[in-house]
Amino acid sequence: MDTIWQKQQISGEGPKYKRVIRLIRAAIDSGELAVGARLPPVRELAWQLEITPGTVARAYGALTDEGLLLAEVGRGTFVAPSRTEVLDDVWSQPAAPGEPNVVSLFSPRLPDAGQGEAIRAALVQIARGPVEGLLNYPTRDAYRPVRQAVVDWLADLPLGALVEEDVVLAHGGQSAITLVMQAALRGPKPVILVEDLSYAGFRRAAEIMRAEVVGVAMDAQGVLPDALEHAAKTSGAQLFCTTPEVQNPTGGQTSHERRKAVVAVARRLGLGILEDDCYGLARPRVPSYRALMPGNTWHVSSISKSLTPALRFGYALAPTGRSADLRRVAEYGFFGLAYPVAELARILLTDPGTRRIAERSRARIGDYVEVAVNALGGFELQWDREVPFVWLHLPPGWRAAGFCRAAENQGVLIRSADEFALRDGRAPHAVRIAVNGQVGLRAFEAAMLRLRMLLDNPPEQISV
Known part of the structure; x- marks a missing residue:
């Protein structure tokens, strides 16, 4: 050769x-x-x-x-291989035993890196523990160890000064977002700002609050500071909601310089920031908004993307001096988390082995991302080994809705960019493809190759 x-x-x-x-x-x-x-x-x-x-x-x-x-x-x-060879190899072969014919890549699904067994062991420990926790209402003092476990779990993150009184427990990250909006928004018709492409949960929580949602122009780093300032001034918005560490759905990150520019706007206008860090699987590389503007930043996260979404355990961190407002909303709304859930979270977060489980899960997610990049890397793809989804800009001939329908016909379920845009907003011809760590790498690779074949063979007429 x-x-x-x-x-x-x-x-x-x-x-x-x-x-x-x-x-x-x-x-x-x-x-x-x-x-x-x-x-x-x-x-x-x-x-x-x-x-x-x-x-x-x-x-x-x-x-x-x-x-x-x-x-x-x-x-x-x-x-x-030629397209025909790939099609024969991937589409003609039946799924291996236990592998699904339809692969859902709507939302990230974690592989079992040991957390299943850890949860079982913790449940046994709770069942054999003191019975008082199973008979009484939850109280603030009783859950102090749980909140401290959250603080210790977050100790390596650049969140600024944090004590257990700043932590309010919630039923997952989405619940924490709703709690923040209830505590932060005022008036009969409040307004929140989001990036033009953003996590749909912000809009859903705002709908519950009867709040108006205004989209703000963005680039690869997230929101544009000038556009944020203009939108805040013209709308009278009280809160800007964002996912700066792992922008959902594009997977990008807001740089340190951009965050400082956003904070400067927020300080001038008295605009609060709600930062959602649920997708932050690795150590952040730049200071959080909470560290940059502790007096008016609300920080929410959960264990859904690092350990398991099944427990519905999340938390909100209040700005300096606002923990009483946040705590009041939670206590008035549901008194507190169920004791078995709270205690289960405390056991997991304080066990040194849990961090090793999270690290193994993160490494395994990276394997799936690598498979996706190997299959789809010839197209415009945004990805990171530590982000459990990839963002694919579609080539000419495909529009997002039509591509998603074609993918579904081939047994692959993905999300269109339209699902992350406001109703009156414009979405790019792009799709988000999530990692499903609960199917084997072979099945996941087959799904990626199905998508590759669709990308290589766009319809003669543009799908709408």
């Missing part, structure tokens, strides 16, 4: 990257490069051909986009 990669093989007219493309295409057509053959690394081939690495990378990229090559994260670049 080394005889293919000779300098004289790319002599001739035209840009050098196109000559490399012709060389590789001819080798594939002749059979010198068989399906699955690994091409030399970019720098190695550049040295052999006496050209720049950028020229080789451009040729590889063009052939990958064309579908002749397949770039696999961490492994290299390979000759891709």
Whole structure:
């Protein structure tokens, strides 16, 4: 095979990257490069051909986009199978025993990295513990150890000063968002601001509060500060709701500089910030809004994306001096969490083994993300190994609604960008594909390849 990669093989007219493309295409057509053959690394081939690495990378990229090559994260670049071969291999084979024919990628689902057994053991411990907790109403003093467990769990995060009195327990992250809105919003018709593409739970909580929702222009880092200021001034908004650590649905992150600019706007206008960190699986790389503006930032999260969504255990952190307001809303609304749930959370969060479980789960999610990138990386894809979903911009010929219908027909359920936009907003032709760690990697890869085949074969007429 080394005889293919000779300098004289790319002599001739035209840009050098196109000559490399012709060389590789001819080798594939002749059979010198068989399906699955690994091409030399970019720098190695550049040295052999006496050209720049950028020229080789451009040729590889063009052939990958064309579908002749397949770039696999961490492994290299390979000759891709033909579309017919992939279809025969993936679509014609029956699912392995226990693997689903329909794969739901609507919302992230965690793999069992040991949390199932840990929860069972904790339930046994609760059942064998003092009976008083199972017979009485929950009280603030009784749940102090639970709140302290939350503080200790969050100790490594850049949240600013935090004590257990700042913590209010909730029935999951969505419940915590609703509690914050009840505590923060005032007047007969309050207004909240969200990014043009944002977590739908913000809008649902606002609907309960009879609050108006106003979308704000954004870019890859999240909200644009100038647009935020204009929207806040013209609408009289009281609260800006955002997911800065892992922007939902795009997976982006708001940089430190952008956060400081947003905080400057919020301080000038007295605008509160609600930051949702439910998707923050790893240590944040920049200070939170709560650390930057402790006097008017509400922080919510849960264990749904790190351990399990089944317990419905979340929490809200109040701004400095506002914990009584938040606590009052929770106590008036539901008195407190059920004792078995609260105690179960305390046991899990204080067990050193739980962090290791969360780390194993995060690593496993990264494996699924890598599979998605290997299958779909030839398209415009936003991803991070520690984010349990990817954001795919669709190629020409596809619109989001039509692509989701086509994917469903192939047994893959995904979310359209429309589900993250306001009713009167405009959504890009994009979809969010969540990791489902409860199906095997083989089934997940098959789902990704089904999506790849759809992307490679858009309909003759644009779907609407």
